[in-house]
Amino acid sequence: MEKVRIALLGLGNVGKGVWNILKNNRETIMKRAGYDIEIAKILVRNTGKNRGVGVPDEILTTNVDEIFNDDSIKIVVEVIGGVEPAKDYILNAIRRKKHIVTANKLLIATNGEQIFKEARDMGVIINFEASVAGGIPVINSINESLTANKIQEVVGIINGTTNYILTKMTLEGMDFESALKEAQQKGYAEADPTSDVEGYDAVYKLAILTTLAFETKVNVDDIYVEGITKVRPKDIEYAKELGYVIKLLAIVKDVNGKLEVRVHPTMIPAIHTLANVNDSFNAILIKGNAVGDLMLCGRGAGELPTGSAVVSDIISVLRNDREGLNASDVQYNNREIANSGEIKSQYYLRITVKDMPGVLGKIATILGKNEVSILSFIQKPKKEDFVSLVLVTHETLEENIDKSLKEIKNLGMVDKVKNVIRIEELS
Amino acid sequence: MEKVRIALLGLGNVGKGVWNILKNNRETIMKRAGYDIEIAKILVRNTGKNRGVGVPDEILTTNVDEIFNDDSIKIVVEVIGGVEPAKDYILNAIRRKKHIVTANKLLIATNGEQIFKEARDMGVIINFEASVAGGIPVINSINESLTANKIQEVVGIINGTTNYILTKMTLEGMDFESALKEAQQKGYAEADPTSDVEGYDAVYKLAILTTLAFETKVNVDDIYVEGITKVRPKDIEYAKELGYVIKLLAIVKDVNGKLEVRVHPTMIPAIHTLANVNDSFNAILIKGNAVGDLMLCGRGAGELPTGSAVVSDIISVLRNDREGLNASDVQYNNREIANSGEIKSQYYLRITVKDMPGVLGKIATILGKNEVSILSFIQKPKKEDFVSLVLVTHETLEENIDKSLKEIKNLGMVDKVKNVIRIEELS
The missing domain is CATH 3.40.50.720 (NAD(P)-binding Rossmann-like Domain)
Structure with a gap:
């Protein structure tokens, strides 16, 4: 031959x-x-x-x-x-x-x-x-197998290191630092884990998927990014109570003609297939207007x-x-990318407050004024002078959450806004 | 243009x-x-x-x-x-x-x-x-994206009708007939559902996957096939107790150089991703010697x-x-296909017996003599004169099970062998 x-x-x-x-x-x-x-x-x-x-x-x-x-x-x-x-x-x-x-x-x-x-x-x-x-043949799928479709959304777990860490935190109750150390010992995380745990690695991959799925330019600096370093065991625990699992998701979706492109820790329903993609496995969900939901899952590294x-x-x-075939023809059009302030999400808020009557009322009033409505609410027993309030909101703009949190932080009875995590119901 | x-x-x-x-x-x-x-x-x-x-x-x-x-x-x-x-x-x-x-x-x-x-x-x-x-781009994945691999195994849920029926039986406790009727009303099953529920539709698809993944001829008549019509709510219930879910799987795997090619109801671990592929969704797991485990999941019909x-x-x-490319070059070599008697599986056996001392001992003796060893065992309370024995075996040859069951049926204290279902642990 x-x-x-x-x-x-x-x-x-x-x-x-x-x-x-x-x-x-x-x-x-x-x-x-x-x-x-x-x-x-x-x-x-x-x-x-x-x-x-x-x-x-x-x-x-x-x-x-x-x-x-x-x-x-x-x-x-x-x-x-x-x-x-x-x-x-x-x-x-x-x-x-x-x-x-x-x-x-x-x-x-x-x-x-x-x-x-x-x-x-x-x-x-x-x-x-x-x-x-x-x-995982995600590029070939988009470029060859799904060409009949207008792609509407791509949602993925595309960083194995962070998925390994979050899995350890979720299934074994580890904290972030111990899970990171174990990931490093197993060779899943590098000595300097910044690019993985801060979400940059996922941003680069998401930029490529965005260009292919939506045939557009996208500047990596325009992609909203938030890593997993601020996820605490408490958040994992409360997520579980609420029926969610926390995953680092890379998301691009067409919302009213603009593209939302973002990487952040996300609570997703525990019964969703993506929630059960564990360890260093990767998975990508592609929604096309003909094929419907397609999921690809496998080893994303190694x-x-x-x-x-x-x-x-x-x-x-x-x-x-x-056979004389020419170069693949990747399209770089100019689709409009949404600002993160324009993106609507549901939010999980964890706030520690003094154990006093009226505090929930004040917080709820601030949220309501800023057009944030509360879907569910859990109050946790007092610990070291403070009680934790866990709130899940209906879908709202990020800027509404930002404004609300600024005011909430200024309330005398509020200790700290401990964490804010987006929720995706992933229809 | x-x-x-x-x-x-x-x-x-x-x-x-x-x-x-x-x-x-x-x-x-x-x-x-x-x-x-x-x-x-x-x-x-x-x-x-x-x-x-x-x-x-x-x-x-x-x-x-x-x-x-x-x-x-x-x-x-x-x-x-x-x-x-x-x-x-x-x-x-x-x-x-x-x-x-x-x-x-x-x-x-x-x-x-x-x-x-x-x-x-x-x-x-x-x-x-x-x-x-x-x-689901399974053909393109095998033909284009996984060409670097020797494929070792393809396991799939590739018939949406039967998956819909089994899902209804599993999650809603329906019996086969009611679930089939509902599938027909929703347009998932045809007026004559034979090809789906008896497994033939899955056999045709498995034949194609076998040819592509293993570059071989395969005669559809050589593929072992068993449909889902004999799966009873009791089997679904006992599967759950044992930590399994019943799916109609299409399986081809290379076992010591021979290909096992078969379609049958299969108990798989309830925590496996395939076990959670529900309704009319299809999913295909491909194991390659480089890529490892890859799963594709989506809508298999419509x-x-x-x-x-x-x-x-x-x-x-x-x-x-x-660009002047020529026809795809599908290979039809002659790989040896295993007879169903040569295939090793774990088995679930459900047997109704008279409520008498010694009956389990007699059954276990017959199994042992035929080189079938018992992994676990549940006895169910008496109902209409008989008790149900549920046995899970270690891996054994089908011919050993066949011989054992022939002898077991002849025991005076045995009412009926109610069902026999293969188990795959799906590493």
């Missing part, structure tokens, strides 16, 4: 996954791709390091030009991550007419439009399934699941290149 | 869905397909019938040759169902170099190999996403969900035809 030579940029976890899959599934992949795929070069920072996956030393290089200048290399697989130097490498490879497979969410989220344009101009393919939700998406993308390049 | 003319064969539910989607999502579909899609002809049996979807009379025809002989028609969309005349029509269209989109599970399951071969020879595309699980798959397939033909 004809050989085809490809290069990897990077040999971290995903790179190792790609290497192992191409080795272990070689026979079946050959039949499906129509080629015998040979990894001809791998760009690494340090050729001396032992990586323990049996990569022969002679294909490692620290000089990316060896890859660019090798005309026999048809596909460049970028698994370095980050904007630079990945962007520079990818653009260079495109200009040398090499097809690209990338797992780089940050790069596609922030520089996708330019990259797709240059690829289109050069007639090369960019495949990037691995950039969102690892092995060497082999992400490698699965990368290698399937490589095979797809080879199948399509053989 | 350039127009492209297509024809529908059939204007039942799916045909109407296709018509409505092409009308309602016309603008977005045009951009994605690169063509303005016009339904030029629709083959019907009776042009006089009012179908209430606003199809102009002049495009209806009862003469299929008007479609075959019209060279301007690029794609034939077959939504009649059944083997003949659908097969004859599709082969005729292929021979006239028209691309095919079909929703026909029975035809693809039984005649796929011939149809794909003729299409390959003529250089036309056959798309058939709608043939399995309606709008005008619009199935129409979503058909129309997305039409768009896919147009995108690929433009």
